[in-house]
Amino acid sequence: MTDRVARVRSKPAPAKWHTLSRNGYRIRCLGPYQRFRGLDIPWDDADALAFMTECVAKSSRSRKVVKLAAGQFGTPIELYVKRYNFKTWYGPLLRAARWSRAREEFELGWKLMDRGIHTPRPVWLAEAAGALSQFSLLATEAVPECRNAVQRWDDLDTEQERYDLLTALGQFILNLHEQGFCHDDCKAEHFLILPRASNIAQEFFIIDLLGSSIMRSINRYRRAKNLYQVLRSFLPKKGGHGFTAEHRAVFLSSYGGSLAEAVKWETWVKRVGRMKGRRV
Numbered sequence: 001m002t003d004r005v006a007r008v009r010s011k012p013a014p015a016k017w018h019t020l021s022r023n024g025y026r027i028r029c030l031g032p033y034q035r036f037r038g039l040d041i042p043w044d045d046a047d048a049l050a051f052m053t054e055c056v057a058k059s060s061r062s063r064k065v066v067k068l069a070a071g072q073f074g075t076p077i078e079l080y081v082k083r084y085n086f087k088t089w090y091g092p093l094l095r096a097a098r099w100s101r102a103r104e105e106f107e108l109g110w111k112l113m114d115r116g117i118h119t120p121r122p123v124w125l126a127e128a129a130g131a132l133s134q135f136s137l138l139a140t141e142a143v144p145e146c147r148n149a150v151q152r153w154d155d156l157d158t159e160q161e162r163y164d165l166l167t168a169l170g171q172f173i174l175n176l177h178e179q180g181f182c183h184d185d186c187k188a189e190h191f192l193i194l195p196r197a198s199n200i201a202q203e204f205f206i207i208d209l210l211g212s213s214i215m216r217s218i219n220r221y222r223r224a225k226n227l228y229q230v231l232r233s234f235l236p237k238k239g240g241h242g243f244t245a246e247h248r249a250v251f252l253s254s255y256g257g258s259l260a261e262a263v264k265w266e267t268w269v270k271r272v273g274r275m276k277g278r279r280v
Helices: 046-052 101-114 149-155 159-178 220-234 245-256 259-276
Strands: 017-022 025-030 055-059 063-068 079-085 122-128 135-141 191-193
Touching: 046 055, 079 101, 079 122, 101 122, 101 135, 149 159, 149 191, 149 220, 159 220, 159 245, 220 245, 220 259, 245 259
Parallel strands: none
Antiparallel strands: 017 025, 025 122, 055 063, 063 079, 079 135, 122 135
């Protein structure tokens, strides 16, 4: 553990969980969400889903995500609710001996909070009964009025503010890696910050945890892959965010701790880019 990494020390208070059984689902939730009707969301009707929720954040063959305002389906505050399902008939067979996808993300979210890392709090979990269940659902509390790291970058007016943001982002990712957390899709859009928060590592939230993991140590390739994913967020195929080589050096120096280490990580990031067929 290095002194230069700003760590978030606060941890959540012990949670009191309630276990329910409704409509063939096993539900685990915090007290205020015992009356939440997540199972009543019209997941399979696109028009009704758009009409009865605040917005549909994502819709694919394997996952749908909606945002709910306070009061919708009985939630006391804003929530993001995900429903995972399998794209193929044999999907449940492959995961028969594993947790559901919603359960994996639920457990990982609480493990991160136990380590003092900000992530939206998972408060409601529903899993269809049976070893070969098709669906699982997860609700997490929304971070109100948040901006992701790329949006925050576009909002800033001065170079110093941008340097501060990149420095904080590098320190935050280093903190994640030193605590054994490796994000499966570590793009800058998955790091959130409140509009009035300072550009410091302690202010970031991390989201979209599915497929990520906590391990004893993270090798250099995995670390470099995460750095590559962040840099790629600021360098899209079309358009751009005014991201320069100097900004890149600030980010990598913040992560590595010095310009000498930044040069080493630059080499690793380029190696990842060559393997993926897209340099950054």
